[in-house]
Amino acid sequence: MSLTQLPASISSSSSAFLGQQSTNSRTSKFSVSVTRNLICKCVVAASPHTEKAAYTTKVSRNANMAKLEAGYLFPEINRRKLAHLQKYPDALVISLGIGDTTEPIPEVITSAMAERSRALSTLEGYSGYGAEQGEKKLRAAIASTYYGDLGIEDSDIFVSDGAKCDISRLQLLFGANVSIAVQDPSYPAYVDSGVILGQTGQFDKDVEKYGNIEYMRCNPENGFFPDLSSTPKTDVIFFCSPNNPTGAAATREQLTQLVKFAKKNGSIIVYDSAYGMYIADDSPRSIYEIPGAKEVAIETSSFSKYAGFTGVRLGWTVVPKELLFSDGFSVAKDFNRIVCTCFNGASNISQAGGLACLSPEGLKARSFLCYLNTML
Numbered sequence: 001m002s003l004t005q006l007p008a009s010i011s012s013s014s015s016a017f018l019g020q021q022s023t024n025s026r027t028s029k030f031s032v033s034v035t036r037n038l039i040c041k042c043v044v045a046a047s048p049h050t051e052k053a054a055y056t057t058k059v060s061r062n063a064n065m066a067k068l069e070a071g072y073l074f075p076e077i078n079r080r081k082l083a084h085l086q087k088y089p090d091a092l093v094i095s096l097g098i099g100d101t102t103e104p105i106p107e108v109i110t111s112a113m114a115e116r117s118r119a120l121s122t123l124e125g126y127s128g129y130g131a132e133q134g135e136k137k138l139r140a141a142i143a144s145t146y147y148g149d150l151g152i153e154d155s156d157i158f159v160s161d162g163a164k165c166d167i168s169r170l171q172l173l174f175g176a177n178v179s180i181a182v183q184d185p186s187y188p189a190y191v192d193s194g195v196i197l198g199q200t201g202q203f204d205k206d207v208e209k210y211g212n213i214e215y216m217r218c219n220p221e222n223g224f225f226p227d228l229s230s231t232p233k234t235d236v237i238f239f240c241s242p243n244n245p246t247g248a249a250a251t252r253e254q255l256t257q258l259v260k261f262a263k264k265n266g267s268i269i270v271y272d273s274a275y276g277m278y279i280a281d282d283s284p285r286s287i288y289e290i291p292g293a294k295e296v297a298i299e300t301s302s303f304s305k306y307a308g309f310t311g312v313r314l315g316w317t318v319v320p321k322e323l324l325f326s327d328g329f330s331v332a333k334d335f336n337r338i339v340c341t342c343f344n345g346a347s348n349i350s351q352a353g354g355l356a357c358l359s360p361e362g363l364k365a366r367s368f369l370c371y372l373n374t375m376l
């Protein structure tokens, strides 16, 4: 069998998770049949500019939406993968698409969700809207499990329906007038949400980049860590470790440099640790392992990748009290306002699952699951 990569001219500023490539036939991603390919709905739609519309409203299209160069990257990767498989049905494709999980969720976790779900049918067990920030027990369990002695308190934690949703809510928090830096390549949500918010210029097809974004090149030559000595100052720095798509985890020394760089420039780091639990060496799993990070960093994370919650949906974001805007106002207070306005809290069933993940049995079962997802 030969491994065939997609013939991609996919922007270097876009991404997928290399670590999730699979040669295992358990992943349906790998064994998509030609018949299924033929009914795939990912087709290029006729341009609205070329067809005469029967009726239009008088509402102008959001100019920032119009800046978005293509559809979201992952459906596009899937479309190209299916097209390739249709042409070469025997090809063994290394998918650079969305980093989905493959292994069933351990029963200790699903039974907690089933129990909470059943309880909703009883008068005693029913609950409606919960706290927008998440259930206190879960916030406390996240704080103690992931941030043990790092000085992060449960009140610094905002439970969510996933890191991707939180990335957009964080962008809403910052608004249109900030400048951002991203690793290049990186997970596409940082750039696309910035475009939608109006933080960027137009897309330059020649270089496949948006104006007004600082793309920090991360490649084998620089050990997948940007050269900060030549990186211009931006307000916000999105940094993901282990990185999607390169899989590179920043070392303690590199993250110390990053925190110092942010502090020198007065920037805020948005640290994405969605794959943090896959780190097996001494590299930090959280930015808060670096002294001083609480004054310059927000961390967003997820149950998706290491508890198989990509469909269940549960994540969290840490906004420490120490993090302040230039006028001294608390970033956490503003984020709380965003969360209360744009979100009604994570599903109570997912939160029961999250709590079970963090129980001693859940942690044991999950570390095995994490191992399996790494292997596949």
Ligand SMILES: Cc1ncc(COP(=O)(O)O)c(C=O)c1O
Pocket (backbone or CB within 6 Å): 017, 098, 099, 161, 162, 163, 164, 165, 187, 240, 243, 244, 272, 274, 275, 301, 302, 303, 304, 309, 310, 314, 315
């Ligand atoms: C780096 C990174 N962050 C966040 C996410 C999204 O996580 P969630 O499922 O919690 O929204 C992904 C998903 O692929 C990712 O690769």
